[in-house]
Amino acid sequence: MKLxxxxxxxxxxxxxxxxxxxxxxxxxxxxxxxxxxxxxAYVKITQETALKTAKKVDxxxxxxxxxxxxxxxxxxxxxxxxxxxxETTCCSNxxxxxxxxxxxxxxxxxKNQNAVLLxxxxxxxxxxxxxxxxxxxxxxxxxxxxxxxAGGSSGGAASSVAGNLAVYGLGSDTxxxxxxxxxxxxxxxxxxxxxxxxxxxxxxxxxxxxxxxPIASCVEDAAIIYDAISxxxxxxxxxRGSRTKTANSLNKCIKGIKIGIAKEYFEGIRDDxxxxxxxxxxxxxxxxxxxxxxxxxxxxxxxxxxxIIACAEASSNLGRYDxxxxxxxxxxxxxxxxxxxxxxxxxFGKEVQRRIMLGTYVLSAGYYDAYYKKAQKLRGSIxxxxxxxxxxxxxxxxxxxxxxxxxxxxxxxxxxxxxMTDICTVPVNIAGLPAVSIPCGFDDKGxxxxxxxxxxxxxxxxxxxxxxxxxxxxKNKIYKQTDIGVRx
Amino acid sequence: xxxxxxxxxxxxxxxxxxxxxxxxxxxxDMSEIIKFAxxxxxxxxxxxxxxDDINNIVNxxxxxxxxxxxxxxxxxKNSESVGNGCFVVKKHVNRR
Numbered sequence: 001m002k003l004x005x006x007x008x009x010x011x012x013x014x015x016x017x018x019x020x021x022x023x024x025x026x027x028x029x030x031x032x033x034x035x036x037x038x039x040x041a042y043v044k045i046t047q048e049t050a051l052k053t054a055k056k057v058d059x060x061x062x063x064x065x066x067x068x069x070x071x072x073x074x075x076x077x078x079x080x081x082x083x084x085x086x087e088t089t090c091c092s093n094x095x096x097x098x099x100x101x102x103x104x105x106x107x108x109x110x111k112n113q114n115a116v117l118l119x120x121x122x123x124x125x126x127x128x129x130x131x132x133x134x135x136x137x138x139x140x141x142x143x144x145x146x147x148x149x150a151g152g153s154s155g156g157a158a159s160s161v162a163g164n165l166a167v168y169g170l171g172s173d174t175x176x177x178x179x180x181x182x183x184x185x186x187x188x189x190x191x192x193x194x195x196x197x198x199x200x201x202x203x204x205x206x207x208x209x210x211x212x213x214p215i216a217s218c219v220e221d222a223a224i225i226y227d228a229i230s231x232x233x234x235x236x237x238x239x240r241g242s243r244t245k246t247a248n249s250l251n252k253c254i255k256g257i258k259i260g261i262a263k264e265y266f267e268g269i270r271d272d273x274x275x276x277x278x279x280x281x282x283x284x285x286x287x288x289x290x291x292x293x294x295x296x297x298x299x300x301x302x303x304x305x306x307x308i309i310a311c312a313e314a315s316s317n318l319g320r321y322d323x324x325x326x327x328x329x330x331x332x333x334x335x336x337x338x339x340x341x342x343x344x345x346x347x348f349g350k351e352v353q354r355r356i357m358l359g360t361y362v363l364s365a366g367y368y369d370a371y372y373k374k375a376q377k378l379r380g381s382i383x384x385x386x387x388x389x390x391x392x393x394x395x396x397x398x399x400x401x402x403x404x405x406x407x408x409x410x411x412x413x414x415x416x417x418x419x420m421t422d423i424c425t426v427p428v429n430i431a432g433l434p435a436v437s438i439p440c441g442f443d444d445k446g447x448x449x450x451x452x453x454x455x456x457x458x459x460x461x462x463x464x465x466x467x468x469x470x471x472x473x474x475k476n477k478i479y480k481q482t483d484i485g486v487r488x
Numbered sequence: 489x490x491x492x493x494x495x496x497x498x499x500x501x502x503x504x505x506x507x508x509x510x511x512x513x514x515x516x517d518m519s520e521i522i523k524f525a526x527x528x529x530x531x532x533x534x535x536x537x538x539x540d541d542i543n544n545i546v547n548x549x550x551x552x553x554x555x556x557x558x559x560x561x562x563x564x565k566n567s568e569s570v571g572n573g574c575f576v577v578k579k580h581v582n583r584r
Contacts, residue, residue, distance in 0.1 A: 329568040359502075
C-alpha cells in the first residue's frame with residue numbers, strides 16, 4: 001500500500017535529485033487541475049507563485065545547499081490566512097476580490113522557508129460550520145468517499161491532503177475546525193496551545209479561541225510544521241510562542257505516562273467509535289501507559305459556552321465588513337446606513353448572519369449578564385477543571401467527533417443538531433489547550449475514525465510524542481490511501 | 489421567547505437587513521438557539537471564578553514612536569470607491 005506523501009520523504013527526494021522541485025510542483029498542479037473539479041478542496045490555485053518558488057528551490061539544490069525542513073514542500077493554506085497579492089476570501093461573498101496587502105505571520109514564516117504554495121483551500125464561510133458546506137464556493141468533498149463531506153471548517157485543507165493534492169495544509173481551529181476534518185479524512189490534525197502560533201493575518205472569527213495549526217498525513221509532519229510556525233510574534237498581542245521543539249522529541253518512551261479518560265467525553269458517542277478508542281487504549285496499555293479515570297462534569301456546559309463566546313466575538317469582529325474599505329458593496333442604497341445593512345445582508349451567508357445575530361443578542365443590554373458574563377464565568381470553571389485533571393494525568397484521550405464524516409447536505413438541517421457535533425472538540429478551545437486528532441480505525445463504510453489526545457497548556461510536545469508512539473505501534477493500519485492525487 | 493420585534497431590534501444593532509419573508513424562520517431558529525444557550529443558566533456558579541485570559545497575559549506596551557506603515561494607495565486599492573486619496577461614501581451629514 002502506498003502512503004500519502006510525507007515531508008522528510010519528499011525532502012530526501014529533492015535533496016538527492018530524484019525529482020526536481022519544479023517537476024514535483026507540476027505533478028501536484030496537474031493533479032489539482034484534474035481532481036479539484038470533483039473534490040473542490042481548493043478555491044484558488046496559485047500556480048505562478050508555486051512554480052516561481054520551486055525554481056528558487058532547484059537553484060539552491062543545484063548549488064548543493066541543504067534544504068530547510070519545509071523548503072520545496074508543496075502545501076496549501078486555508079483561505080482565511082492573509083496572503084499578500086493573492087486573493088483571500090474566507091469563502092464569503094463579502095470578501096470576494098479582496099487582495100490583502102500584507103501576509104499572515106505563518107505564511108511569512110514558511111514563505112521565507114520557500115514553502116511551495118499550491119493554493120488557498122475551501123472552508124466554511126468565516127470558519128463558521130462543521131461541514132465546509134457554508135462556503136460560498138460549495139463544500140469540499142471527502143476523498144475517502146465523495147458522497148461525504150470533508151468536514152469543517154478546514155474541509156478544503158483536509159481534502160487537499162487526504163486526496164494528496166498537497167503534502168500538508170495549514171488550517172485554523174476555533175472549536176474543532178482542524179481536528180474534525182482531520183478525523184473525517186483519516187489525517188493528523190493538530191491544534192496547538194492558544195498563543196503558540198501567531199494569529200496575525202488570520203481573518204478573525206473568535207479571537208480568544210482561534211488558533212492556526214497543521215493538517216498532515218502523519219504525526220511527524222505535524223510536529224515539523226508546528227516547530228516551523230510556532231514562534232513569538234510582537235504583532236499578535238496574545239502570542240507566547242512555543243516552549244519546546246517537538247519533532248526531535250518524538251521518540252520518548254511513554255512507559256508510566258498517565259492517560260486520563262473522562263466518561264463525559266463518551267456520552268452520545270457512536271458505539272463503533274467507542275470500540276476503536278478502547279482498542280487504542282489497549283495499545284497504550286501495551287506501551288506501558290497507565291490509564292486513569294478522571295471527572296470533567298463541567299464540559300457539559302462547554303458547547304453553549306462556546307457558542308455564546310464565539311458568536312459574541314464574531315459579532316464584534318465581523319463588524320468591520322461595511323463595504324467601505326474592502327470587500328463587496330451593495331449597488332443600490334439610500335444612505336450610508338442603508339448601504340452598510342444591505343452590503344452585510346447580501347454579502348454574508350445565512351449561518352454567518354445567524355451567528356452575528358446570536359452574538360449581538362448575548363451582548364445586548366438586558367442579556368449581557370445572563371449570557372455573555374455567565375458564559376465567561378463558566379469558561380473560568382472549565383479552565384480550572386482541566387487544570388485539576390492534569391494534576392492527575394499527563395494527557396487525556398477522547399473521541400474527536402461523535403460520528404464519522406457526514407453525508408452531503410448536512411448543514412441544511414436543524415442548526416442545533418449541527419452545533420452538537422462539536423461537543424468533543426470545543427472544550428479544548430475554551431481552555432486554550434493543545435490537542436491532536438489522529439486516526440484510530442474505520443467504520444463499516446470504510447470511513448476514518450479519529451481520536452484526540454489533549455495536553456496541558458504548552459505541553460504540545462507531550463501529546464505529539466504520545467500520538468507518535470501510538471502511530472508507530474499500529475504502523476500503517478490506521479491510514480488508508482485514496483485513489484486520488486499524486487503518487488510519489 | 490424571541491419575538492419578531494426582538495429579531496428586528498437585534499438585526500438593527502447588528503446592521504443587517506432582514507427581509508419580511510425571513511423573519512418567521514429566523515425567529516424560530518433564534519428561539520431554538522437561545523433555548524440551547526439558556527442551559528448555562530442551570531450551572532451552579534462558582535463565585536470565585538472570573539475569566540480574564542487563558543495565558544494570564546498582561547498588556548504589552550511599546551514605545552510611542554512613528555514606524556513605517558502601509559502605503560496609502562495600497563490601502564485604498566481594495567475599496568469599491570475611492571477619490572482624492574480617500575474612501576468615497578454617500579454624503580451622510582446634512583447642513584442644518
